[in-house]
Amino acid sequence: MITLAVETSCDETALAIYDSEKGPVGDILLSQAKVHSPFGGVVPELSAREHTRNLLPLLDRLLKNTGFDLRNIDFVAFTLTPGLIMSLTVGVAFAKAVAYLYRKPLVPVHHLEGHIYSVFLERPVDYPFLALVVSGGHTDLFLVEGFGRYTFLGGTLDDAAGESYDKVARILGLGYPGGPEIDRISRRGRPVYTFPRPLIDDPSLNFSFSGLKTAVLNLVRKEKNLKIEDVASSFQEAVVDVLVEKTVRAVRETGVGRVVVVGGVSANSRLREVLKDRSAEENFEVFIPHPRLSTDNALMIAYAGIERFKRGVTAPLDVNPEPNVPLQEFGKVWS
Numbered sequence: 001m002i003t004l005a006v007e008t009s010c011d012e013t014a015l016a017i018y019d020s021e022k023g024p025v026g027d028i029l030l031s032q033a034k035v036h037s038p039f040g041g042v043v044p045e046l047s048a049r050e051h052t053r054n055l056l057p058l059l060d061r062l063l064k065n066t067g068f069d070l071r072n073i074d075f076v077a078f079t080l081t082p083g084l085i086m087s088l089t090v091g092v093a094f095a096k097a098v099a100y101l102y103r104k105p106l107v108p109v110h111h112l113e114g115h116i117y118s119v120f121l122e123r124p125v126d127y128p129f130l131a132l133v134v135s136g137g138h139t140d141l142f143l144v145e146g147f148g149r150y151t152f153l154g155g156t157l158d159d160a161a162g163e164s165y166d167k168v169a170r171i172l173g174l175g176y177p178g179g180p181e182i183d184r185i186s187r188r189g190r191p192v193y194t195f196p197r198p199l200i201d202d203p204s205l206n207f208s209f210s211g212l213k214t215a216v217l218n219l220v221r222k223e224k225n226l227k228i229e230d231v232a233s234s235f236q237e238a239v240v241d242v243l244v245e246k247t248v249r250a251v252r253e254t255g256v257g258r259v260v261v262v263g264g265v266s267a268n269s270r271l272r273e274v275l276k277d278r279s280a281e282e283n284f285e286v287f288i289p290h291p292r293l294s295t296d297n298a299l300m301i302a303y304a305g306i307e308r309f310k311r312g313v314t315a316p317l318d319v320n321p322e323p324n325v326p327l328q329e330f331g332k333v334w335s
């Protein structure tokens, strides 16, 4: 089974052709980071405009690179939700046009489902497992008991982890996206400042990062001559501590000893390091995709699309994108 997958939920325009038997045929991705960088974050209108500009040239390049004939796809997979509504709309319209032209079915994918299954592009994971989804828009913990069977265990009450990285980077005068920048400069810094670890001792599996960002802002306003690599490293230590300790709590509470960690923030080198140590101490397995598959890409949408299509799920031609359908509901509606 072969699919063309389309991902435009935020600021990456991504396409992939994936064969369920042989793996990736090819994939292509264009980051809009340079376009949004002067604004310190994604500007929705610019994102939609860039997707509109780039989708067809990217498809053209992908087909030339792979020599693939689009008539050979079995269906078109696309991100239906969640994301920036105008950006999703461009991708959905594009997916519909290809499906209509080639008379192929359309298969909707939830962006977070794509992230979770990014791990499966490298190796399968036995069910049940826990999923920590840490991206620019989400910080969620799920129990996954099978494909499409998701139980929400907890999530952020305010900013997502990636969003707090991006906001703190902006406070520190670093570029967008902030996560990779903070990750990089933290290696030269020391965690000399003690920032709060919001909700770390709270019995829930919820997160909160907006107070942490404010603590960084207050420090930067108050103290002159700060070494930004020390501030970055101290901030990163706090975020990583909270993410890892909540994950440990989820493992203890559910008794599930396999955890997939996905989404842009899972590319973080310190998070990977601490997870490795804590999982060895607490005796659970951690699965993190290659950093290239942690951040947004279309291969993950292809993989999840194939699993949905195998279950007979297709979308009508008048399907509309949705800005925010919770994953646990999507799994029930599109089954």
Ligand code: KG4
Residues within 6 Å of the ligand: 010, 134, 135, 136, 137, 138, 161, 162, 163, 165, 166, 177, 178, 179, 180, 183, 263, 264, 265, 266, 267, 268, 269, 294, 295, 296
């Ligand atoms: O999954 P993703 O590519 O897009 C969304 O679905 O949001 O995640 C993007 C987020 C951004 O906030 C970015 O700053 C963060 O992931 N990110 C990182 C790293 N690489 C990307 N955060 C921390 N460390 C990184 N190395």
Ligand code: ZN
Residues within 6 Å of the ligand: 111, 115, 135, 136, 263, 264, 295, 296
């Ligand atoms: Zn994402």
